[in-house]
Amino acid sequence: MKALWDEFNQLGTEMIVTKAGRRMFPTFQVKLFGMDPMADYMLLMDFVPVDDKRYRYAFHSSSWLVAGKADPATPGRVHYHPDSPAKGAQWMKQIVSFDKLKLTNNLLDDNGHIILNSMHRYQPRFHVVYVDPRKDSEKYAEENFKTFVFEETRFTAVTAYQNHRITQLKIASNPFAKGFRDCDPEDWPRNHRPGALPIMSAFARSRNPVASPTQPNGAEKGPGKTSQRPGPGAPDPSVPKFFEEPRCPPCEGVVSGCHASVPPQGASSQKTEILSCAYPESNQG
Numbered sequence: 001m002k003a004l005w006d007e008f009n010q011l012g013t014e015m016i017v018t019k020a021g022r023r024m025f026p027t028f029q030v031k032l033f034g035m036d037p038m039a040d041y042m043l044l045m046d047f048v049p050v051d052d053k054r055y056r057y058a059f060h061s062s063s064w065l066v067a068g069k070a071d072p073a074t075p076g077r078v079h080y081h082p083d084s085p086a087k088g089a090q091w092m093k094q095i096v097s098f099d100k101l102k103l104t105n106n107l108l109d110d111n112g113h114i115i116l117n118s119m120h121r122y123q124p125r126f127h128v129v130y131v132d133p134r135k136d137s138e139k140y141a142e143e144n145f146k147t148f149v150f151e152e153t154r155f156t157a158v159t160a161y162q163n164h165r166i167t168q169l170k171i172a173s174n175p176f177a178k179g180f181r182d183c184d185p186e187d188w189p190r191n192h193r194p195g196a197l198p199i200m201s202a203f204a205r206s207r208n209p210v211a212s213p214t215q216p217n218g219a220e221k222g223p224g225k226t227s228q229r230p231g232p233g234a235p236d237p238s239v240p241k242f243f244e245e246p247r248c249p250p251c252e253g254v255v256s257g258c259h260a261s262v263p264p265q266g267a268s269s270q271k272t273e274i275l276s277c278a279y280p281e282s283n284q285g
Contacts, residue, residue, distance in 0.1 A: 004173060005152045012064060013155035014166045021102035021113040025174050028098045028124055028153060035088030040131035042084040043091065045098055046077070047114055050121035050154055057162035064156065067119065074107065074115040078127075085131050103157065116157040123154045 004026055005013075016022045028045065035041060049070065056067040079101045083090070104113040116122055130144040137144065161167045 009152040011165050014158045015155045017103045017105040017157045019106045021104040030096050032091045037089035040085040042129040043081040044127045045079045047122045055119050071117045118159050121156050
């Protein structure tokens with residue numbers, strides 16, 4: 001729903017980019033109206049820089065600061081919805097989700113993912129293209145597509161979340177982050193804790209550099225004392241629980257959406273109305 005995108009936008013949305021590619025959360029979703037039910041359409045997305053600057057996050061002030069000029073532009077790519085092309089009737093009958101789209105910072109990516117520079121701001125754009133059956137369709141190219149921009153979906157690309165409030169909100173609202181919600185915040189990895197800095201790993205933090213190692217039964221290891229090691233399959237008490245049980249990171253899911261009205265054959269044939277980003281009333285709650 002639109003409320004979630006707005007909530008992230010107020011904090012300054014961050015999206016993880018990885019070498020292998022990471023899905024967006026919230027996921028970009030749209031509800032379409034006004035299409036010709038029998039005509040074919042293609043839906044696609046691209047991402048454009050918001051400005052020509054590179055940013056850094058100031059933890060002491062919990063804000064983003066300009067760090068310099070933008071890095072060289074990444075290769076421009078578009079992501080086609082996997083159901084494209086399809087009839088207008090199919091697009092309009094349900095919410096369309098771009099949940100297969102992935103973001104990467106790998107300039108040599110050959111998987112078709114969207115390539116972005118970390119610590120740069122981007123604006124997603126949504127395009128609807130009418131598949132014109134006429135032989136001279138190229139003459140009508142400007143009439144056969146419409147672009148929609150929802151400003152609340154802009155974000156900063158990062159390799160690790162910078163604002164701990166973004167981390168908290170993603171954990172709280174992402175269905176794939178259930179593992180983090182079910183455990184105590186003290187069991188979260190260091191860089192997922194509110195206000196924490198990724199300086200020392202949680203594993204290193206669990207060690208006491210002063211006290212001598214304690215055995216599972218409470219006995220200290222020392223001269224003349226026998227060390228009792230955990231048996232096969234037994235958990236190692238020196239390893240935090242979240243290392244033993246893999247958790248799903250707060251990264252992928254399907255939550256929100258945008259509504260747009262699209263003319264049957266391009267912008268010139270009918271008035272186009274951009275509605276607010278929200279689910280239909282029957283789906284809200």
